Amino acid sequence: MNENENKSKNENKNKYLNMNELHEHLIIPRLRNIQEEHGYVSMKSMRELAESLSLPLMKIREVATFYTFFNTDTNTDTNKKAVGKLHIQMCTNIACWLAGAHQLLHSLENKLSIKSGETTTDNLFTISEVECLAACGTAPAMQVNETYVENLTEEKIMKLIDLWREEMKTNGVATLDGCCISTTTGGTSS
Amino acid sequence: MIKMSVIEPILTKYIGKKDYLSIKKVLNEMNPADVIQDVKKSNLRGRGGAGFPTGIKWSVMPVIPKEESKEKSNKEITPITLRYLVCNADEGEPGTFKDRFIIGKMPHLLIEGMLIAAYAIGARVGYIYIRGEFASEYRILKNAIEEAYQENYLGENVFSKFLNTNKNFSFDLHLYRGAGAYICGEETALLNSLEGKRGEPRIKPPYPAKFGAFGKSTCINNVETLATVPAIINIGAEKYAKYGTAKSGGTRLFSLSGHIQNPGVYEFPLSIKLKDLINHCGGVKDGKKLKAVIPGGGSAPILTAEEIDTLDLGVDYDSLAAAGTMAGSGGIILLDETTCIVEAASVLLKFYEHESCGQCSQCREGSHWLARLFHRIEKGEAEMKELDLIEHICSNMSMQTICAFADAVVGPARSSIKKFRSEFEEHIRIKCCPFKKQKEVSHVL
Numbered sequence: 122m123n124e125n126e127n128k129s130k131n132e133n134k135n136k137y138l139n140m141n142e143l144h145e146h147l148i149i150p151r152l153r154n155i156q157e158e159h160g161y162v163s164m165k166s167m168r169e170l171a172e173s174l175s176l177p178l179m180k181i182r183e184v185a186t187f188y189t190f191f192n193t194d195t196n197t198d199t200n201k202k203a204v205g206k207l208h209i210q211m212c213t214n215i216a217c218w219l220a221g222a223h224q225l226l227h228s229l230e231n232k233l234s235i236k237s238g239e240t241t242t243d244n245l246f247t248i249s250e251v252e253c254l255a256a257c258g259t260a261p262a263m264q265v266n267e268t269y270v271e272n273l274t275e276e277k278i279m280k281l282i283d284l285w286r287e288e289m290k291t292n293g294v295a296t297l298d299g300c301c302i303s304t305t306t307g308g309t310s311s
Numbered sequence: 312m313i314k315m316s317v318i319e320p321i322l323t324k325y326i327g328k329k330d331y332l333s334i335k336k337v338l339n340e341m342n343p344a345d346v347i348q349d350v351k352k353s354n355l356r357g358r359g360g361a362g363f364p365t366g367i368k369w370s371v372m373p374v375i376p377k378e379e380s381k382e383k384s385n386k387e388i389t390p391i392t393l394r395y396l397v398c399n400a401d402e403g404e405p406g407t408f409k410d411r412f413i414i415g416k417m418p419h420l421l422i423e424g425m426l427i428a429a430y431a432i433g434a435r436v437g438y439i440y441i442r443g444e445f446a447s448e449y450r451i452l453k454n455a456i457e458e459a460y461q462e463n464y465l466g467e468n469v470f471s472k473f474l475n476t477n478k479n480f481s482f483d484l485h486l487y488r489g490a491g492a493y494i495c496g497e498e499t500a501l502l503n504s505l506e507g508k509r510g511e512p513r514i515k516p517p518y519p520a521k522f523g524a525f526g527k528s529t530c531i532n533n534v535e536t537l538a539t540v541p542a543i544i545n546i547g548a549e550k551y552a553k554y555g556t557a558k559s560g561g562t563r564l565f566s567l568s569g570h571i572q573n574p575g576v577y578e579f580p581l582s583i584k585l586k587d588l589i590n591h592c593g594g595v596k597d598g599k600k601l602k603a604v605i606p607g608g609g610s611a612p613i614l615t616a617e618e619i620d621t622l623d624l625g626v627d628y629d630s631l632a633a634a635g636t637m638a639g640s641g642g643i644i645l646l647d648e649t650t651c652i653v654e655a656a657s658v659l660l661k662f663y664e665h666e667s668c669g670q671c672s673q674c675r676e677g678s679h680w681l682a683r684l685f686h687r688i689e690k691g692e693a694e695m696k697e698l699d700l701i702e703h704i705c706s707n708m709s710m711q712t713i714c715a716f717a718d719a720v721v722g723p724a725r726s727s728i729k730k731f732r733s734e735f736e737e738h739i740r741i742k743c744c745p746f747k748k749q750k751e752v753s754h755v756l
């Protein structure tokens with residue numbers, strides 16, 4: 122994706138905002154672009170963003186460190202580094218927990234030999250726990266990068282991991298949309 | 312799929328449709344005051360959580376000064392007349408997934424609802440604040456908005472081809488993606504986030520109607536609330552109201568999850584009883600016995616199966632409030648007899664601990680300590696006096712903070728102990744979780 126496309130992607134055309142309002146309003150969309158492109162938000166990119174929006178660096182930093190979507194290297198938690206190619210985010214909130222998400226998380230950790238919050242040494246997978254994904258009707262659910270995978274079973278997860286690993290080794294990318302992944306949006310898929 | 316029973320579908324009949332009949336009717340036949348009057352008559356209440364009557368929310372938007380509004384189109388907007396309509400699509404309440412459903416299946420209904428609302432309150436510009444995780448819903452909505460612009464349903468002088476009056480109305484709609492923070496569902500935190508700030512709730516007053524997005528007068532409504540408006544115009548306010556109770560009009564989308572036989576999103580009239588609603592969704596999963604229900608998303612105080620039976624509880628806002636809980640977001644989570652209530656509450660409290668924005672000390676510290684204490688009890692490491700400590704913490708949190716988040720934390724904490732105290736005491740007495748112990752025993756046998 123080229124720079125221009127990237128910039129216009131999440132941006133708004135509200136012509137009633139003054140310059141300062143507009144620049145602040147653009148912080149989160151721009152940070153999202155940086156996060157999506159690099160897998161994390163470095164101090165360097167925050168400095169560049171501050172400059173391009175003519176805002177103090179502090180404004181950018183206080184926003185970047187507030188939202189869980191951004192991995193900043195000013196954060197002290199385990200996600201210091203960029204996440205792996207596939208970021209597996211397992212919901213462990215109430216409905217998914219009732220449907221056995223904790224056991225699934227455990228098997229997933231065993232399968233990849235890492236703990237939640239860590240990245241595999243080959244940089245392919247990161248596991249983390251997330252909060253309710255609004256997929257409770259199709260629990261247990263997880264989000265892999267941007268894609269929802271719902272109605273999880275242990276078997277399904279194991280198969281998908283093998284498949285994705287294979288694909289990433291041969292093609293460099295994993296196909297996230299496909300027959301095995303629910304593409305329905307909300308509701309049950311009866 | 313949506314399973315409708317009891318009555319004809321009101322909202323869900325728009326699945327997959329691009330209708331826009333109601334907005335045409337509104338623009339041709341009604342003035343803004345008529346629309347507000349209709350919404351008042353429909354007894355529509357906010358579907359986001361607080362259940363505030365929508366018609367009243369719209370009518371408290373400050374009046375646009377006469378000279379400014381005089382027969383002009385709203386194209387000639389001035390700083391005084393600029394106001395915003397914001398749609399809250401940050402759905403994150405545990406156990407709630409109906410907004411995601413609406414956006415995925417009926418994006419045009421939401422756009423139409425926003426057009427009608429904007430016309431009623433005189434907003435020239437609108438925002439949809441969509442939860443950061445919703446990637447495919449974002450794309451669906453983005454496409455729908457582009458389509459609407461192409462067909463002149465959004466933008467300058469909308470629907471000009473269809474209007475037989477010389478009225479003109481303009482409305483621009485922007486999408487804005489969140490970045491992972493439950494608290495941004497709280498309306499003033501959402502506004503801060505929209506402006507590009509940390510998602511911290513604001514002290515109220517001033518309310519958003521006076522001082523909202525970018526300091527302008529703003530009306531914030533939930534996705535479902537807005538999507539319901541075209542349906543009300545379509546079937547008529549009185550008829551819509553009749554599906555509900557005296558003070559909670561119409562139908563509502565319920566998200567059914569947990570130990571329910573057929574989970575999913577359902578549309579039910581608000582006059583239905585909770586017991587019947589559960590039966591319509593197939594009852595408790597695998598024929599097990601019901602233990603408890605969380606009736607309005609994770610923040611709603613828990614109800615026991617006996618309460619639901621003996622009180623013959625309805626699902627409307629007032630019945631649930633009278634029973635000491637709340638209708639909240641309409642997320643109904645069933646817990647069957649095999650569920651450990653201590654662990655269930657502990658799972659919820661861990662979530663709240665993570666999501667407190669940290670502004671108010673009562674909430675920041677309280678949610679942390681509650682999560683720790685519940686975890687200790689579940690593990691069998693706690694002492695009996697800690698139950699009183701929990702109550703002490705709860706009373707220091709409730710109604711003491713800038714926003715209602717702290718009360719959302721107190722909801723599951725306080726109610727679970729109040730209603731299942733013996734289960735908590737057993738954990739402490741036998742120094743472990745009786746449910747896990749049972750499983751281990753049956754495993755050995």
Ligand SMILES: Cc1cc2nc3c(=O)[nH]c(=O)nc-3n(C[C@H](O)[C@H](O)[C@H](O)COP(=O)(O)O)c2cc1C
Binds near residue numbers: 357493497714
């Ligand atoms: C902690 C907290 C989280 C909330 N989350 C949401 C949410 O995700 N979606 C929503 O529509 N309302 C949410 N609300 C309620 C909003 O503050 C607000 O009342 C609602 O968007 C108003 O719309 P309505 O009148 O149409 O219901 C939340 C409130 C609180 C206190």
Ligand code: FES
Binds near residue numbers: 406407
């Ligand atoms: S609890 Fe997991 S998606 Fe809602």
